[in-house]
Amino acid sequence: MTVEVIGISVLWLFLFGYVIVASIDFGAGFFNASTIVTGKHHIVNSVIQRYLSPVWEITNVFLVFFFVGMIGFFPSTAYYFGTVLLIPISISIILLALRGSYYAFGTYGTKGHVGYTLMYGVTGVLIPASLSTALIVSQGGFIRETATGRIELDYLALFTSPFAWSIILLSLVSVLFISASFLAYYSSVAEDKGALKLFRRYTWIWSFPTIITALGIIIEMKWHNIEHFQGLLSLWWLFALSFVCFVMSLWLLKKGQYGWSFIFVVLQFAIAFYGYGVSRYPYLLYPNLTIYDGFTNETMAYALITVFILGLLLLIPSLYLVFKLFIMNKPYIKKGKV
C-alpha cells in the first residue's frame, strides 16, 4: 500500500465519520423542526435534545478534520477546489454558522424559542445539499476554463444536470434515513414508546427513496462518466453487499432490534461509501487531479500519519467516554434535565 493510498483512506474515513454524525445531527434538527409544524413536537423533543446537546460541537470538528487533512495530504486540492467552490462552500459555511450559533442561542440562552428551532431544521437540510456540490464537482464535467486561463464552476451545467440533482436528492433522503434509524434506536434505549413509534415510521418512509436514488445514480453514471461507471460495475459485489445490509437493517427494524438495525444502516453506507471511493481511484478531481499528482511531500505525509495515530489514541478513549456518558447511558437518556 503506498502512502498516497493510506492518505486517501484516512481522509475517506474522516469524511465517512462526518457523513454519519452529521446526518444524525442534520436529521435530528429537521425532525425537531418538522414535528413543531405537524404538532408532534412533544413526542420527540426530549429524545432529540438529550442526544444533541452534548455532541453538537463534535460534529463540526469532523468536517474541519476532513478538510484540514485534505489540504495536508493533497495540497493541490486547495487550488482546484478552493478556486472553483468559492460560492457553494461559502454558502455552506454561512448555513453552518447560522445553524451552530442558533442552536447554542436556543439551547443555552433563551430556551425553547421556536424561531431558532425552525432555523436549525431548515439549515440542516440545506447544508448537505450545498456540501455535496464538492462531491459532484469532483466527478468531473462541471469545471470550465475561461479565456484568460482561469478555472471556474460551470453553474449552468451544474444546475441543469440530472446527475447533480440526484446526488443532492440522495444526500437529503439518506440524511433523514440515517438519522431516523439512529433516533429510533435512541428512543428504544430511552424506552420512550411514542418517539420510538414515530422514528420507526420515519425510518421506513425514508429507507426506500434512499435505496432508489442510490441505484439511480449508478445507472446515471453510465452517461455522465463512463470510466467511473465501469469502475462501479467492477465492484458490483460490494454494492450488492451494501444492499444486503440494507435489507438486514429493515428486517431487524421490523424485529424490534433497533441497535443492530442502526449498525446495519451504518454498514450499508460504509460499504457503499468505500465502494464508491475505490471505484473512482485514482482521481480526486476527474480528470485534472489524481491522488498521485496532488500528493504532499513524503516527509509531511509520514509526519501526518504519525500525528493521526497519536491523535486517535487520544480521541478514541474520549469518544468512548462521551458514548458511555450520553449515548449508552440509560439513566441519562431516560431522565435528567437537558
Next chain:
Amino acid sequence: MESVEFSRYLTMLTLSVHVVFATVGVGVPIFIAIAHWLGLKRGDEHYLLLAKRWARGYVISVAVGVVTGTAIALQLALLWPRFMEFAGQLVALPLFMETFAFFFEAIFLGIYLYTWNRFKNPKHHFLLLIPVVLGAAMSALFITSVNAFMNTPQGFTLVDGQLTNIQPLLAMFNPAMPTKVAHVLTSAYMTAAFILASIAAFHLWRGNNHVYHRKALSLTMKVALIFSIATALVGDLSGKFLAEYQPEKLAAAEWHFETEGEAPLVLYGILTETNEVKYAIRIPYALSILVHSHPSGVVTGLNDIPEEYHPPYLIHYFFDIMVTIGVWLTVLSLFYMVALWRNWSVIKSKMFRFLLVTSGPLAMVAIQAGWWFTEVGRQPWIMRGFMTTAEGATDSPHVPLMLVAFAILYFILVVGTGVVLTRMFKNNPVEKELEKINAIQRSEAK
C-alpha cells in the same frame, strides 16, 4: 479593485470577529477552573456558582468561536488557494494538530457542561476541566505557530520553484513561534481576566454590593495583574525579535527612517506626506534600549529597506493603541491590588468601578490592534520572503459578493451573541440562583 483586495478584507473581517471569541475561548477556561477549584477547596458556594455561570456564558462564545473558526479554516483555501497549495506542504502538521487539540477540548467541554452533579466525587467533575484548559492552550499554540511560519518561514529549501528538504518540525518551531505563542497566550488570559472583571465591576458599579461580585472582582483582578505583567515582558521580547527578523515591521511601527544608534521611541503623533513625524512624543534612547538593551544600539531604519517591501506606515497607530492599553491596564490592576492591600476606599468609588468596567472592552480593543499591527505589518508578503499576498490570492471574481454575505452573517452573529448573553444573565441574577441553591440545601437538611 481586484480580488486580492477583497480577499484581504474578507479574511480580516472573519479573523477580527473570530479573534474576539477565540481569545475568550482560550482565556476563560482557566478562570472557570480556578473558581471551581477554589469552590471545592473552600466549600464556598459562591465560587462554584461563579464557575457554573462563567461556563454557561462561555459555551455561547465557544459556539460562535467554532463557527467562525470553521469559516476561516475553509476560507483559507477559498480565498488563498495558491498560498494553501504551497504552504499546505509545509504547515499541514500544526494545522492538523490544532484540529486534534480542538476536538479534545470540544469533547471534554461537552462532558463538563452536562455532568454537574453526576459524579459521586465532585473532584472528578473538576478534573474534566484540565483537558479543556489544555486543549484551548494547545490549539492556540498550534495555530499561532502556523501564523508565525508565515512571518518567518523555514524548514525547507526552494530550488527552481520546487520544495525540497522539508522539515515539518523545523517549520513549526520557527523563530517567530516562541514569542508569538507566548504573547498570544498571556494576552488571552489577560483579556479574559479583564472581561470577567468588567462583568463583576459592572454589577458593583450599578450598586449591587453582593459579596459574590466582590469575590469575582478580586479573583479576576489578581490574575489580571499577573498576566498583564507577563504580557508586557513577552511583548518586550517580541520587539527584540522583530528587530532581528523583521526589521521592516518594527521600523514601520516606530516610523523609524534613518538607521542609527541612540534611537528614540516614537509615541503617538501623525505622519505627513513627506514622511515627517509631527506632534509625537519622543523618548530618547528608548528604541535602542528596547531592541538591544543598550542606549547606543543601532536600529535599522526604513530607508535601508527597499521601498516595495515597506509595510503600510499606518501600523504605527495600531502599535500605539495596543501598547497604551496594555500599560494602562497593568497600572490599573496594580493600583487595584495595592489599594486592596492598603484598604484604600477609592477602589469602592463609582468612578473607579467605572474604570474597571471599561477594562475588558479595552483589552479586546488591544487584542484587535495587536493582530492588525502584526498582520498588516507583514505586507506585502503572505509568506515573508517567498510569496506576496497578490500571488497567493484567488482569481475568482465573486469575492466582493461573499464579503457582503459574510458581513451580514457576522453582524447577525455578534448582535445575537450580545442579546442572548445579556438576556441569559439578566433574567437569572445571582441572587435568584443563590436562593435556589440555599432552598435545596435547606430541604436536604430537613
